[in-house]
Amino acid sequence: QSALTQPASVSGSPGQSITISCTGTSGDIGGYNYVSWYQQHPGKAPKLMIYDVSDRPSGVSNRFSGAKSDNTASLTISGLQAEDEADYFCSSYTSSSTLVFGGGTKLTVL
C-alpha cells in the first residue's frame, strides 16, 4: 500500500487559516469516509484531531475542521495559534482492511 500524499510543510501567521491536503486513491480516501487527522508535537504521541472526515473528538477546538472531495481530504485550521505549530498526519482506512498514513506536514506558525 502506498502512503497518502501530503505537502511537506505549510505556514501561516497567527489568526490566519491554513489548509493541509491529503491525496490518496479510490481504494482508500475515495472509497470510504474514514479519514482521520492527527497532531503531533515534538517528542509527543500523536493526538486524534478529526475522524470520519469531519468529526471532532470531544475536547478538540472547533477551529479544526475536515473535508473530503473524491480522493483528496483536507484539514483546515482557522484562527491559527502558536500552539498549533506541530506535525499533522492524515490516515485512511483502505479496501484491504488496513490503515495507511500520509507522510506528514510540518505546520509553522510565523
Added chain:
Amino acid sequence: QVQLQESGPGLVKSSETLSLTCTVSGGSISGNYWSWIRQPPGKGLEWIGNIYYSGSTNYNPALKSRVTMSVDTSKNQFSLSLNSVTAADTAVYYCARLGRGRLLDYWGQGTLVTVSS
C-alpha cells in the same frame, strides 16, 4: 480514561526479534481493536497492524512476513513481535486503540527501539 503503556527492550541486535507489550488500563481490552504504529527518527508514521481482542489480526503487507501480534485478555495486554530486524526497524513504537476499527483514539507514549549491529 483509557491509558496505554508500551514496555520492552530498548535495544535489539540486528537479525534478532523485537518484542514489545502494551498494557491497557482504565478500560477493558475486550470488545476493541488494538494497533501498533511506528515512527523512525525524524520520519512519518507507519501502521504495523491491528489485533482484535478475540485474536484476529490484520498486518501491513510490507511487514506481514515478519510480524506477529497476540493478545492476553486476562492481563489486559497485547503484544508485538517483529523478527529479523535491521537498522531500518529502529523507531519509536506506539500502541494505540483502534476505535470503531478505523481511528486511533488513545495512544501510548511510545518507546524507542534501536537496532544495533
